[in-house]
Amino acid sequence: MSETKGLTRQQMADRVAREFQDGWIVNLGVGIPTMCSNTDIGDRDITYHSENGVIGYGPVAAEGQEDLNLVNAGGQNVTLKPGAAVVHHADSFGVIRGGHIDATVMGAYQVSMTGDFANWKLAGQKGGGIGGAMDLAACAKRVFIILEHVTRKNEPRLVQACDLPITAKGVVTLVMTNYGLFEPTGTGFRLREIAPGLTVEDVRAVTGGTLTVADGLKTIAV
Amino acid sequence: MTQRSKVVANFAAAVADVPDGATIAFGGFAMPGTPFNLIKALMEQGAKRLTLVANTTGGAQQPRMPDIGMLVENGQVAKVICAFTAATRPTDVLPFTKYYESGEVDAELVPQGTLAERMRAAGAGVPAFYTPTAVGTELAKGRETRVINGREYLLEYALPLDYAFIRARTADVLGNLRFHRSQRNFNPVMATAARCTIAEIDDPIQPAGSIDPDDVHTAGIYVHRLVQVPPSPEGIWPAKREARAR
Numbered sequence: 001m002s003e004t005k006g007l008t009r010q011q012m013a014d015r016v017a018r019e020f021q022d023g024w025i026v027n028l029g030v031g032i033p034t035m036c037s038n039t040d041i042g043d044r045d046i047t048y049h050s051e052n053g054v055i056g057y058g059p060v061a062a063e064g065q066e067d068l069n070l071v072n073a074g075g076q077n078v079t080l081k082p083g084a085a086v087v088h089h090a091d092s093f094g095v096i097r098g099g100h101i102d103a104t105v106m107g108a109y110q111v112s113m114t115g116d117f118a119n120w121k122l123a124g125q126k127g128g129g130i131g132g133a134m135d136l137a138a139c140a141k142r143v144f145i146i147l148e149h150v151t152r153k154n155e156p157r158l159v160q161a162c163d164l165p166i167t168a169k170g171v172v173t174l175v176m177t178n179y180g181l182f183e184p185t186g187t188g189f190r191l192r193e194i195a196p197g198l199t200v201e202d203v204r205a206v207t208g209g210t211l212t213v214a215d216g217l218k219t220i221a222v
Numbered sequence: 223m224t225q226r227s228k229v230v231a232n233f234a235a236a237v238a239d240v241p242d243g244a245t246i247a248f249g250g251f252a253m254p255g256t257p258f259n260l261i262k263a264l265m266e267q268g269a270k271r272l273t274l275v276a277n278t279t280g281g282a283q284q285p286r287m288p289d290i291g292m293l294v295e296n297g298q299v300a301k302v303i304c305a306f307t308a309a310t311r312p313t314d315v316l317p318f319t320k321y322y323e324s325g326e327v328d329a330e331l332v333p334q335g336t337l338a339e340r341m342r343a344a345g346a347g348v349p350a351f352y353t354p355t356a357v358g359t360e361l362a363k364g365r366e367t368r369v370i371n372g373r374e375y376l377l378e379y380a381l382p383l384d385y386a387f388i389r390a391r392t393a394d395v396l397g398n399l400r401f402h403r404s405q406r407n408f409n410p411v412m413a414t415a416a417r418c419t420i421a422e423i424d425d426p427i428q429p430a431g432s433i434d435p436d437d438v439h440t441a442g443i444y445v446h447r448l449v450q451v452p453p454s455p456e457g458i459w460p461a462k463r464e465a466r467a468r
Contacts, residue, residue, distance in 0.1 A: 030310055051334060052251040052407045068253060068460040069391070070403035075252035075283060075463060086403060088410040088439075089251070090342040093335030097353065121360075126323055127307030127331055131277075134361075135335035138354040169358035 005149075005202075006178035006195030011222045012146050014039045015193070016105055016176045019144065020046050024102035025095075027051070027136055030074040032146045033105035048072075049101060051132040053092035056084030073132070096132065097139045104140035106133060108147050110162045113209035115172040115184040117145055118164035128165075137168035149177035150206050158182065158189050159208035179203050181220065185212060193218045225430055227395035230447045233263035236420050240269045240385060243300075247275035247341065247416065248290055249388040249409035252283065255401065258458035259422050259451055260387040261288035264298070271300045275341075275383065277334065277408065278306040279318035284464040291317045299327050303381070305334035331361070338411050340381035345414025345444075350379045386416035389451075390440070393423045396430050397445030398438045406439065413444040420447040424459075 007015070013035035020026055020036075022044040028034050037048060037059065049055050050072045057072055058081040066077035087095070095101065108119040117137070121128035137143055147157050158175060175182040180203060181193040188209030191200065196219050204211045230236040237260060240246070246264075250256025265288070272293065279302055280289020293299050295317060302318070307329045309316050321327040332340070333355045343351055352375035356362050366377040388409040391402035399421060401409060413419040427450055451457040 050404075052254075052404045054404050066462060067403055068462060069255070069405040071252045071254055077463075080403075086401075086406055088406050089334075089338040089408045090411045093338050096335055097355065121308075125308060127319075127329055129306040129308050129310045130331060130333050130361075131305050131310065132334040134333040134359065135355045138357065165360040167359065 006180070006198055007220065007222065010035050010038065011220070012176045012178060015181060015220055016144055016146060016174070017041055019174065020044060020103065025049055025100055027096070027101050027104040027140065028073070029104070029106035029133070031107045033107060034072070034074055034076070036105055049095060051092060053087040053089055054078070054080070054084065055087065055095070056081045093132070093135055096135050099139060099141065101136065101140040103142040103144055104136040105144045105146060106136065108145045108157070108167070109164055110157050110159050111145050111147065111172050111175050111184065112159055112162045113184050113188050114186055115170040116162050116166045117168065117172050118162040118166050120167055121165045123164060133167050137171050142173045143168070143171045144174045144176065145172050146176045149179040154206065156206050156208045179206075188212060190214060191217065193220045195220055196222060225396060228397045228442070228446060228448045229395055229427055230449050233259050233422070233449050234266065236260065236447045236449045237263045237267050240264065240267060242270045243272070244269060244384040245273040245275065246385040246387060247383045247408070247412040249386070249407060249412055251277055251404060251407035253287065253460040253463070254403065255389050255405040255407045255409050256287065256289070257387040257389045257422050258288040259449070260420060261290070261293065262458065265293060265296050268298065270298050272298050273301045273303065274299055275303045275337070275381065277304060277337070279304055279316055281317040282309045282314055285461055287461065288458060294318055294321050294327055301328040301330065303330045303332060303337070305332060305337050307331050333361070336378050337381070338408060340378055341383065341408070341411045341415040344380035344382040345411065348380060350377055352376065353378055381415065383412065383416040384418065386412035386419040388413055388419060389422045389424070391424045392428070392433065393421060393448050394428045394430050394432050394442070395448070397421065397442035397448055398433050399440040399445060400433060400437060401439050410440045413440050418447070419445045420449070421445050422449050422451050424451055426450065
């Protein structure tokens with residue numbers, strides 16, 4: 001990956017995983033969000049749900065131990081934790097639409113200050129890759145987004161309004177970037193925690209809308 | 223009273239009557255539960271102007287296994303209905319993409335949960351339903367919505383199928399099925415929505431009564447033809463995905 005400031009991909013995933021509370025049912029999207037399951041969050045009991053109906057999967061299977069008929073949403077051969085269950089696709093999305101998912105973590109191209117986000121279609125692309133993102137975005141109790149803070153052209157991905165087609169409107173509750181941890185406020189973003197080595201001005205320069213800063217701004221422990 | 227076995231001798235015989243213009247759904251999410259052998263047989267059978275329903279158009283993973291993108295490349299497809307018509311990584315270009323961009327093949331992009339529910343509805347006699355998914359997005363433009371208890375929902379129609387091609391671990395001769403792990407995915411739902419469900423089966427097909435009724439995942443009433451998958455290399459089995467460069 002290209003040289004970036006602030007947190008690594010795993011450090012972003014680690015910080016988001018520390019938001020998960022004991023007993024939560026969590027859906028992790030493809031890419032960086034998958035790394036949340038690597039984070040040690042002590043004895044908190046988290047049940048990971050995957051769109052294909054696997055409820056209660058564990059780490060990726062060791063080399064040679066893979067069950068080729070068991071994958072997570074990213075197509076990785078995972079393991080099952082004791083007490084896991086498998087349901088079919090319509091039931092799996094019943095879990096999602098029915099409001100049984102406490103948090104979903106997804107990647108995105110853009111997040112807006114009103115909590116919209118875009119992650120299924122690039123400008124000018126015909127077709128797209130929606131997968132389960134629209135169902136999860138519309139129905140999970142909390143939508144957490146992990147993304148690089150800026151594009152390769154150094155343009156903000158935290159924007160006033162998404163110019164890419166959105167996945168859902170006004171649903172994002174938490175935004176994790178390599179620059180820090182944010183909440184959309186409606187008029188901008190509130191910086192809750194900042195990555196080590198960066199200043200508030202560094203962040204403000206590449207963030208859309210009005211950046212507000214949490215009282216007693218903390219630096220993210222890595 | 224005799225109970226008729228649904229076992230068909232081979233894949234070619236199982237797909238022989240698929241007509242031009244049919245709507246066919248294919249189970250599978252990544253490799254598990256994908257009816258690789260039925261896809262290959264349909265390529266050899268040659269039916270044209272097909273409408274194909276599946277999670278993806280295929281071709282994003284290596285090694286490449288039989289997928290509906292191959293039926294597209296084979297000139298058999300008029301339209302696909304999928305949750306992905308492009309790769310999850312924008313830098314990947316799917317084999318399907320050039321046929322779609324040239325207008326040779328049409329595509330309907332449907333959120334994954336809506337896709338599953340549209341087939342569930344078709345199988346359960348529900349003609350349409352409201353869902354919160356995709357409200358406020360490009361997909362909802364110009365379409366019927368309704369506010370129920372203060373929340374906006376989008377109207378979606380059932381998706382009935384002519385055929386469902388599915389894969390299961392265990393079957394008895396009457397078509398009662400059990401799936402292994404995430405092999406299940408769309409397969410049971412597609413089976414309910416199709417006029418003719420054809421299942422390829424991993425394990426030797428058992429006599430009736432060998433699966434406890436409480437343990438059946440898909441009831442045999444939804445399954446019309448069964449084909450035993452032969453050992454590799456004659457039969458096609460899930461392979462280990464190759465690691466990708468970042």
